[in-house]
Amino acid sequence: MTGQERSEEKSECVSLSPMMEAVPAPPESERVCVFGTGDMGRSLGLRLLQAGYGVVFGSRRPHSSSSLIPHGAQVLGHAAASQSAHLIFIAVQREHYDFLVPLANQLKGKVLVDLSNNLRKNQYPEANAEYLQSLVPGAEVVKGFNTLSAWSLQNGPSDANRQVYICGESVEAKQAVIAVAIKLGFSALDQGFLSVARELEDFPLQLFPQWRLPLRIAIGLSAAFFFYLLIRDIIYAYVTQSKDISFRIMVSLANKVCPIVSLIMLSLCYLPGVLASFLQLYRGTKYRRFPDWLDRWMLCRKQLGLLALGFAFLHVLYTLIIPIRYYVRFKATERTVSVIRENRTTQFDTTTAWRGDSYLSLGILGFGLYVLLGITSLPSVINTLSWREFSFIQSKLGHLTLLLCTAHTYLYGWNRFLSSSTYKWYTPPGYMLCLVLPSVVLLLKLLHTHTQNNTLSVMTALSLRGWLPFNHRLPCFWDQKPTITFN
Amino acid sequence: MTGQERSEEKSECVSLSPMMEAVPAPPESERVCVFGTGDMGRSLGLRLLQAGYGVVFGSRRPHSSSSLIPHGAQVLGHAAASQSAHLIFIAVQREHYDFLVPLANQLKGKVLVDLSNNLRKNQYPEANAEYLQSLVPGAEVVKGFNTLSAWSLQNGPSDANRQVYICGESVEAKQAVIAVAIKLGFSALDQGFLSVARELEDFPLQLFPQWRLPLRIAIGLSAAFFFYLLIRDIIYAYVTQSKDISFRIMVSLANKVCPIVSLIMLSLCYLPGVLASFLQLYRGTKYRRFPDWLDRWMLCRKQLGLLALGFAFLHVLYTLIIPIRYYVRFKATERTVSVIRENRTTQFDTTTAWRGDSYLSLGILGFGLYVLLGITSLPSVINTLSWREFSFIQSKLGHLTLLLCTAHTYLYGWNRFLSSSTYKWYTPPGYMLCLVLPSVVLLLKLLHTHTQNNTLSVMTALSLRGWLPFNHRLPCFWDQKPTITFN
Amino acid sequence: MTGQERSEEKSECVSLSPMMEAVPAPPESERVCVFGTGDMGRSLGLRLLQAGYGVVFGSRRPHSSSSLIPHGAQVLGHAAASQSAHLIFIAVQREHYDFLVPLANQLKGKVLVDLSNNLRKNQYPEANAEYLQSLVPGAEVVKGFNTLSAWSLQNGPSDANRQVYICGESVEAKQAVIAVAIKLGFSALDQGFLSVARELEDFPLQLFPQWRLPLRIAIGLSAAFFFYLLIRDIIYAYVTQSKDISFRIMVSLANKVCPIVSLIMLSLCYLPGVLASFLQLYRGTKYRRFPDWLDRWMLCRKQLGLLALGFAFLHVLYTLIIPIRYYVRFKATERTVSVIRENRTTQFDTTTAWRGDSYLSLGILGFGLYVLLGITSLPSVINTLSWREFSFIQSKLGHLTLLLCTAHTYLYGWNRFLSSSTYKWYTPPGYMLCLVLPSVVLLLKLLHTHTQNNTLSVMTALSLRGWLPFNHRLPCFWDQKPTITFN
Incomplete structure (x- = not known):
């Protein structure tokens, strides 16, 4: 930066050249x-x-x-x-x-x-x-x-x-x-x-060797859910009610795919850590290597998490522009008009207000933590953290983020889980599908924390994991594992 | 990154081991x-x-x-x-x-x-x-x-x-x-x-030793204002009008607490610098140590500022989802319906439009600068700045941010400052309380800049402060002070 | 960070001083x-x-x-x-x-x-x-x-x-x-x-020597478009219809200036790279120096891009608060009321829905990539990228961002390009003016990629440019060029 300025102004340097050569070699x-x-x-x-x-x-x-x-x-x-x-x-x-x-x-x-x-x-x-x-x-x-x-x-x-x-x-x-x-x-x-x-x-x-697997997962999940929701929402409406609502692809569908993929990838980011903990508990030692597939999975947690954050970011933007959309404004007018013309009275429902506001609030807090996780995974920020601080953020706050986002999705579903009209063509909606994995991860994590506390006295080695430079076979939730192997 | 790729592919390395030992020790x-x-x-x-x-x-x-x-x-x-x-x-x-x-x-x-x-x-x-x-x-x-x-x-x-x-x-x-x-x-x-x-x-x-005091301040302020507003808004409505508007806790109340805490913490971030300047002016020298409490306060300005940014970020999200809320949509419909049924005519008020748009615009610009301050406090960005550049951003732009956010809040209050209906149970609303500190900081800063210019010739040492590596007893607005003391 | 904690607690150090001097010099x-x-x-x-x-x-x-x-x-x-x-x-x-x-x-x-x-x-x-x-x-x-x-x-x-x-x-x-x-x-x-x-x-x-030219361009463009739009929108309405819509300055006008300046500056960021490629093709060698103005331009591409991102960020915020504005809410109520009073029926237009949603979706995706470009230009992130990765992001993804944002603007214009009512006082609206430069850059880029592929066999040197440490006379799309010149 400073060097450039210098080089732009450096004119006397030209004259230095002959003198320089006079200097004894x-x-x-x-x-x-x-x-x-x-x-x-x-x-x-x-x-x-x-x-x-x-x-x-x-x-x-x-x-x-x-x-x-x-x-x-x-x-x-x-x-x-x-x-x-x-x-x-x-x-x-x-x-x-x-x-x-x-x-x-x-x-x-x-x-x-x-x-x-x-x-x-x-x-x-x-x-x-x-x-x-x-x-x-x-x-x-x-x-x-x-x-x-x-x-x-x-x-x-x-x-x-x-x-x-x-x-x-x-x-x-x-x-x-x-x-x-x-x-x-x-x-x-x-x-x-x-x-x-x-x-x-x-x-x-090299061109992003570590991003390939996470990117493939992201693209695969997006494509799968896109077609699933295309059939369930747009084609279903066309077939059963002959309505053309294909315009929904651009925003509504995108805003369903993004949060679904984001939540699944966030749980994929924390699943291997939980699996590895159980494997260590089962084996009774933390000194044996993990199977290769688990190793490879753990190596790309950071990338999985950052892609999940990207999808969450798009979800936030897609959600915030909702009230600007022509379709939404049209519907709002239509609703008001119909209230007047049919001379209905509208009744304010406190439960709906509670549910809606809680749903939004959980989403906002979850996204706030998501962004915090993203910022702390910047190389220069990681470097300022002690090992215990890094582990606290990526493990404790990471699981809290997963919890908030999962709760946000459950509140979105609310009482529709039990309504049969939800299951068009006998298929569950996308948000239900995407709840499976995070629920499992959170349950396993809860179970593991519980088990671990009970067996603490027996397996000190395990309880030391994760936050001491000196003992960190399994330290890095979300971050990279040691990169060099000892064959 | 690159090292991992290598280790994954390194197979020929195994054979190197015996040769290596043949090398003379x-x-x-x-x-x-x-x-x-x-x-x-x-x-x-x-x-x-x-x-x-x-x-x-x-x-x-x-x-x-x-x-x-x-x-x-x-x-x-x-x-x-x-x-x-x-x-x-x-x-x-x-x-x-x-x-x-x-x-x-x-x-x-x-x-x-x-x-x-x-x-x-x-x-x-x-x-x-x-x-x-x-x-x-x-x-x-x-x-x-x-x-x-x-x-x-x-x-x-x-x-x-x-x-x-x-x-x-x-x-x-x-x-x-x-x-x-x-x-x-x-x-x-x-x-x-x-x-x-x-x-x-x-x-x-260590677990975030520098974040403890700022976090405690943030939690304390949030809790205090939460209960204050809970009483003023929700309990007041329940007691005087028997209305249950408790659902507002999730979004409305949160969206009052966040900006209030953010603005107070931002001014807490700039207050010690102003105090220190006055102390130096009063003492007539910049070579005496500050009292311990001021030193400790100045050491956590960066953390105060980043927490303030976090609250501002939540405030922005809470504000942007307003039109999606059930309550807001319900009210909008109700208002339109009542206009029709009561056959009222609505009149567009240009002053209200000016005030509302200015209020929003100041908030947006303030938040933009807020984010800029946050980005420039990333370790790797700080490192690319010269001392003068860093000081310019954190001091000049920092005070400008405080000014914009304070003006944003004043415009929010507008003419309600004088209306008696604002003071429920004789208490001022939250945004008025939170305006005290930033107003004081801005006033003191203005005063100091003025005083300093007048005494410049007498106290050269002071005027040199802040932007020369060589002369920086008081350099670091928002950032860390030198960490090692000479007893 | 850790050092501070230490110095705060270090009391026994005082006693070390005399011992230290006993140590042999x-x-x-x-x-x-x-x-x-x-x-x-x-x-x-x-x-x-x-x-x-x-x-x-x-x-x-x-x-x-x-x-x-x-x-x-x-x-x-x-x-x-x-x-x-x-x-x-x-x-x-x-x-x-x-x-x-x-x-x-x-x-x-x-x-x-x-x-x-x-x-x-x-x-x-x-x-x-x-x-x-x-x-x-x-x-x-x-x-x-x-x-x-x-x-x-x-x-x-x-x-x-x-x-x-x-x-x-x-x-x-x-x-x-x-x-x-x-x-x-x-x-x-x-x-x-x-x-x-x-x-x-x-x-x-130094105070941001590299930011001066980009900042001047940004301020100049903003001022020019501000006055142009002030005349076209607000003064035009006042003169021809005697309507005072001056309140629009705060949000509507700002939200027109921001995206216009952002798009122009993004194209200014990619134009010099395209020009340089053509110059090299024309000269038939990559070993001659570029003219000084091109050199200086290429040196500030990063700053141009980051300022463009700043304007895009403000544009996003200004857009998202639209539904909260008093004017917008007033208009929505007025529209609904007029539908009722005039007993009109409203017709949902699928084309408008498609266009509006596509427009928003392209904007969101463009902004997502924009933010990605911004993040990868952080010093600590750049350092983790291989040369090829950096070039991929800043060149490929950069041009994709430009393409998305340009398409977003074309969709905004849509069929208004041909309507004569668009051209108040025979002047084109701002978004049309700002489309010229990005269209030219994208066209030139397309042309160059095509030409280059055809001449690959003849001019290997050129085709090697951009992604090999060993061969990078023209490597740095968006980033800094080598800073030291060999006179």
Whole structure:
């Protein structure tokens, strides 16, 4: 932010360039080489310069490139450049790697950092870094820095892109790369040998891998309930009363599908936690792994919850525009007119008022908590919470939200549960169907809390779960489980 | 995120394990020992391995544990393991510390890092770290890393959990631990001697310490106004007109309590800043400490403001559902019917339209700014603001929000302030009561801005306050004050 | 957060102070000196102590200052203090720099870090750091740390304020300062020679430099459309029908201006990306710089988008309160009454219902996506996204939002486009004017996607743009472009 302002005004910097080169060169250990003068190479070079390294660019056309590179850096031909440093960043696309073959001799013993990425998964038979190693067998190839963009290199590391993943065969080579990463402000994670390179190269190609299952569930549920309600509401009216109320698809139907999907997904978000607790109670230990399907389910609770919040948000908007709708305004006028013309008297019903207001109030409070859960799942907010606070919000407040939303739906149904006219074509309305799962989750949760309190003395380990950093096999309601497995 | 994907697909990693051990062991200074193979121990061990350390686990049953520990690490018995490194992380629960007593000799001169936490405050007479020191008097005990969860160790440091707090008697021991912390990507803060250990052990047990006072104020105000309005509205109607309008509790009453509490809390959020300014003017210096109650009040302004935003959000929802309510729809029909039956003509009143629309518009703009204040108080957004920008938003826009919301409430009252029918049982309505505080705050602020401008030449120090990093004794409207005191 | 709790309870710390001084002093290389015992000096000193440095304060009145400084630090006179360390932080305001002149001899060869800031831009003829250098010519002056507040020094580095910018003539001096910054948990960026100091000193005085252009556009558009609609709606009614409908300014007019400005600004946010793509297609290369006006435009897309979201939010609120308005309720009653009195029958029109509901539904979905775009532009959320994910959301979902909102506006117009009564005084209504730009952007985008697919084989470079870290000259729809230029 501030950097931009600076760069816009920086004019005296141009004159610094010649002076910079007059400065005595840093020792070889503090000098690195960058092959390639594209965006990535130049951004990396600038960052290296700013961290105090001497930087020598290697280029095919050193003379024409010299205008492109950041001030304070040198450009030489590849062969000459490679002699000036022990560590060489290869910021070149894989297709052009063959220029390295004639340099194989000069590169012997050097550490080559492969920064390249591909355009799609499985584009080449082997990882770029392995290919590079095969071209220059005498060098120590380290894969790394490829998950960073030129943008994040220029703007400096922040939160999630502070981590640099590296892999390679040589421990010494990796330690040299780690040292550079730390000096640039990154934190390096050694992922193992060069065979992991392919995985590292697939990272930047990911498109929401964790959101896929929750999105599929959301789309599946929406489609199922849409067609169910289409048949029950619109087609039923057309078949039995020959009325065309298809316009209801746009708002009324949408406003039925949204809350139904939202409530089901919210309970799906809390069901695996309850299941896991029971599994642990049944097994009598918290130290055995969960079955894979449960693990995968627990890993996507956050996404399930956020999608549920999205549907709840749409439900709120669809509800609030009700009085603006032409249909609703038309009906209101029609009702008043009919009261007058038929000379009826209307009677205020306190029970209906109580029920309606309670229904709305529960919905509002439930949505308020829903939004609170959403806000506390923002990465920067999570980070300010202690473990116990996070667990309190996501578990206690989460189940309270589920309770309020379920009660809101029960009040919506009210006495229609027993009326036979509700069951058109012998099918229950959507809100009844969607009440099954949350009711089960709340019941199980109640049961489990009860059971757990009784067995507390026997199974201390279990009761410790969830809120101590030190004991948290099952801590994360709604959030991600530890990501690394120990095979 | 990306790490999970990897772990799910990582199968070739299994084969790396034997090769890893073939790698020549790092020197002793680069080798650390971890006692305990639980979640915390394994997560820490993995992180250490990834940062390039050699890791030796100490375990009671080294053979059965070897399948649990991360690849590349060794497992030995406790005695053997302790010989391999100078630094030993004790990732074991306090109850099992007695296994260290027979090792006291081997541990002499070693640095023991106590990572343990307790289940509740004051669980034991002395801090775990002090207990550990008493068991192994010859070792240098350092308390630290206990505020991290295994989860944050595996996912890497981020924002708020980048800081590791340590304490201990030996400066050298602490420096060794700090060096490891930095290499793992954390930033270590030396908190002093081992007597601070108890405080560090209480950290993860905190449950919103800063939210308690604001929450109590919010609950107290809500309860007080709820009963006040219950008596004034519902009980009054029941006693004087024998009408049962109790159904209004759910929405009407809630929609009176919410805005009242919101406005009072918003002014409570800005009152201490104004008081502090006057105190400084009165004292003639900005270099004296504020009284304790004012300090504590200023420390919870952010929480006061966010709770006020929450109540405002509920008020908006409660207001927007008004036209959907049964009662409101019933009344509308009744009114229209009575117009017809009594053959009245209705007259459009432009003043009422102006007042009503202005009232709504001010409310909308006030709420918009309210939300903006909320968004800019998100940790990650604060971090992108310069000091002057933050101060501008929280002070200038904050007072503007208060002004808009206060004007919104005055317009709500309008001419009812003078009508005697407003004062049922001689009590003023709720919105009048809640106008007192914000009016006072706005007046004082106006007065202070005026005074300050006049005395600017005399008291330069004061006028500098608030927007320069270098001069900010009183900088933080709405946000936290510096947290460490210099006694 | 946790730190505060601690400091409030820390009482035993007082007793630590004398013991701390008994500890053997660290070697000179690990000792630093701080001149000045104000907020900044003390915060910096405390942080240095916590990171393991020995700290010696220099003060005019060492005896009276000793009660102010953090425990574990020493206070000496300036001359004595300067002898104890190689690195001296000058945490003093520029006006008091003259006390350094008599120390010039002692300071010869020392590294002086200038932390000062000014009250306004161009307050002094030369930068504070350059002035300092002129006073103490024998010392190595490094400008730095001035962008940090005492607050961020005490609370530790986080996200955006992790970076410390430094500049100075001597490479060795800068490396010494960088080393300290890294140990304190910051990441240092060398910005060049001391001539850059002025820019660094202007940083903390910035007030939303990036928001200025977007805010001016927003205010300009709002004012223009406000007056246009004022004339067309209110003055037109007054002139032609002598009706005073001025009360409409507060809600009706505001609710026309908000969506119009929102839609125009959303298209302004996507227009430069489309223009840039065409420019690259036309030029046949992605390696040439864009013209300056396009660069500046692309740099403020995020701000344009967020302001557009703000206007959309107000539009939603203004729309949702429609049924609560006095005018609307009055009209509804009047309509019903006239139906009765004139004994008309009302006919339900399915087309109107379809149109109205579709219009509302598109608006809701558009606003939902709008909010999603806003959430994903939060700094902490951006950081969790891979490059491809970010680009997917901001480009694909962004254009979808624009499409939905444009369709929403077309449906609002519906058949009024052709009715001559729409064109009062021969002017088109506001919503028609605002449809021009989004229609053009969507058309160009469609055209470009089509063209690009056809020329894919020829211009691989272009097709790679936007989602690979390695190839992203044109990556950032809606977000910031790389901030540093290579002249």
